[in-house]
Amino acid sequence: xxxxxxxxxxxxxxxxxxxxxxxxxxxxxxxxxxxxxxxxxxxxxxxxxxxxxxxxxxxxxxxxxxxxxxxxxxxxxxxxxxxxxxxxxxxxxxxxxxxxxxxxxxxxxxxxxxxxxxxxxxxxxxxxxxxxxxxxxxxxxxxxxxxxxxxxxxxxxxxxxxxxxxxxxxxxxxxxxxxxxxxxxxxxxxxxxxxxxxxxxxxxxxxxxxxxxxxxxxxxxxxxxxxxxxxxxxxxxxxxxxxxxxxxxxxxxxxxxxxxxxxxxxxxxxxxxxxxxxxxxxxxxxxxxxxxxxxxxxxxxxxxxxxxxxxxxxxxxxxxxxxxxxxxxxxxxxxxxxxxxxxxxxxx
Numbered sequence: 591x592x593x594x595x596x597x598x599x600x601x602x603x604x605x606x607x608x609x610x611x612x613x614x615x616x617x618x619x620x621x622x623x624x625x626x627x628x629x630x631x632x633x634x635x636x637x638x639x640x641x642x643x644x645x646x647x648x649x650x651x652x653x654x655x656x657x658x659x660x661x662x663x664x665x666x667x668x669x670x671x672x673x674x675x676x677x678x679x680x681x682x683x684x685x686x687x688x689x690x691x692x693x694x695x696x697x698x699x700x701x702x703x704x705x706x707x708x709x710x711x712x713x714x715x716x717x718x719x720x721x722x723x724x725x726x727x728x729x730x731x732x733x734x735x736x737x738x739x740x741x742x743x744x745x746x747x748x749x750x751x752x753x754x755x756x757x758x759x760x761x762x763x764x765x766x767x768x769x770x771x772x773x774x775x776x777x778x779x780x781x782x783x784x785x786x787x788x789x790x791x792x793x794x795x796x797x798x799x800x801x802x803x804x805x806x807x808x809x810x811x812x813x814x815x816x817x818x819x820x821x822x823x824x825x826x827x828x829x830x831x832x833x834x835x836x837x838x839x840x841x842x843x844x845x846x847x848x849x850x851x852x853x854x855x856x857x858x859x860x861x862x863x864x865x866x867x868x869x870x871x872x873x874x875x876x877x878x879x880x881x882x883x884x885x886x887x888x889x890x891x892x893x894x895x896x897x898x899x900x901x902x903x904x905x906x907x908x909x910x911x912x913x914x915x916x917x918x919x920x921x922x923x924x925x926x927x928x929x930x931x932x933x934x935x936x937x938x
Contacts, residue, residue, distance in 0.1 A: 608914075608921040612658060615922040616679045618892035619667065620659060621904040622920065623860070624648075624686045627696040628800060631910055635755065637729045637762070638800060642909045645696045651907075651916065652704040655682060658920075663707040664818045664858050667902070668883050670895070682920075684708040685886065685904065687822055687860055689717055690801060694808040698815065710812055711822035711860035711886075714844045718805040722793070723826060725766055726801045728781055731788040732762035740787075743768035743780050770863050774831045806851050813852035820858035821845050821882070828863055830870040837873065841880040857883040864888030864904070874900045892922045 626642040633639065643651070655661070659682035667683055669675030684701070686693045689712030701708050716723055722730075732740075735758070739748040742765060752758050769777045804812075813819050821844040823829065829837055841859070848856040859877060861869045864887045877885050877900055885900035893903040905919050 608917045608923055611923045612680070612921040615892055618894055618922065619662075619670075619677065619681045619683065619902070620892050620920055620922075621683045621685060621886065621902060622655075622907050623886075623888060623904045624684070624697070624907045625688055626690045626800065627692050627700070629696070632800075634910075635759070637726070637733060637759070638909075640909050642800070643907060644910075645700065647910075648697060649700045649703070650913070652684075652700055652706050654913070655684075655920070656704050656706060658682075661706045664709040664820065664884065668857060668899075685820075685860060686710045688723060688826070689713055689804050689809070689822065691804045691808065692800070692802075694804050694812060698812060698817065701817070702815065707817070709818040709820050709858060710809075711820040711858075712804070712809060712844075712848070713822045713824065713826045713862070714847045715824040716803045716826070717809060719803070722801060723803070724781055725769075725826070728769065728784060729762050729766055730793065730797070731784050731791050732765060733758060734788055734791045736790075737787060740765075741780070741783060743772050743776065770828050770868070772831070774827050774836065777827070777831070809848075810851055813854055818858070819848050819852050819854070819856060820860060820884075820886075821848060821856055822860050823862050826862045828868050829861055829873045830868050834872070834876075837876050838880070841876055841882070845880060845882065857881075858886065859884070860886040860904075869901065890919070 624643065626638060627645055627648045628638075628642045629645055631644040631647070632642055659680045660678040662677055662681045662683055664683060666675065666677060666681075670677050684706055686697065686708060689710065693710055697708075713723065721727075735751055737751060740751045742749050752761055769780055772780075809819060821841070823840040824844045824847075825840065827836070827840065829840060832840065845856045845859075859882050861873065866887070866889065869885070869887055874885065883899065884902060886902045886904050888906060889903050890905055891903040892905070897903065907916070908919070
């Protein structure tokens with residue numbers, strides 16, 4: 591089924607069909623989620639290959655997206671409610687997750703050039719903290735693993751560590767995904783285990799520049815340039831895996847810190863990871879109680895006008911893909927195909 595889906599998506603990467611689907615979705619909101627923008631395209635062996643775009647690709651995307659869509663701000667989305675405000679046809683909101691420094695140095699100038707608003711969701715515990723985001727450090731340490739065996743989250747027995755580079759990358763991705771599906775205490779314990787077992791690992795200067803967080807002056811500068819700053823929690827845990835006190839701290843402390851630094855309201859949050867299982871009813875309730883007005887998930891769909899403002903759909907801007915593949919995602923065609931295949935799978 592997945593192979594057939596990929597074949598269909600590749601076969602439908604043409605301008606005419608994407609444009610027809612785009613026209614049919616004129617009243618739906620497209621929210622794109624980026625992570626990093628880098629100077630040059632990364633190779634498939636790089637751990638951020640799928641989560642970054644090159645500066646030239648990003649500029650090209652902003653150029654044609656501005657023609658296809660009407661870029662809007664998070665404030666406009668917040669006011670997109672009966673009696674308060676309306677959005678234009680084909681609205682588009684550009685978002686960035688995490689708070690990498692390249693958002694400030696590379697992405698922001700391109701956004702300004704093309705007049706595209708954006709909201710940057712930052713994990714406040716990493717801003718100016720001289721530490722790597724836990725998921726970046728975990729993957730990099732795993733790729734440097736020298737042992738024969740390795741523990742795997744959720745399994746009682748150790749597994750054989752693969753020798754082939756591609757297999758190691760796939761295994762590291764599997765472990766990273768597994769860490770997002772276990773209780774937070776178990777995730778913290780596992781990352782400590784990997785640190786203990788990789789004492790020789792060190793981060794190169796070139797790699798550091800790719801995954802380096804912003805500092806607070808840079809965050810403040812983005813806000814002063816007219817960009818919006820939203821929360822991505824404090825330490826980027828999976829919020830549904832936290833106890834109530836931890837959840838409250840992650841939501842409220844990040845919000846108050848951003849407001850303290852920028853002097854502006856932080857009314858939006860992008861839930862870390864953002865899958866359906868990561869955003870429980872308790873997470874949504876606490877988000878609303880903390881004073882947020884918008885919450886963004888990651889379900890690869892366009893957002894309907896009648897949708898829940900604490901479950902706003904986003905589409906991942908997958909890195910290093912041809913323009914046709916990008917258009918399939920943002921037009922809504924990819925989400926439509928996924929819905930059809932998911933419905934067929936449930937019937938079976």
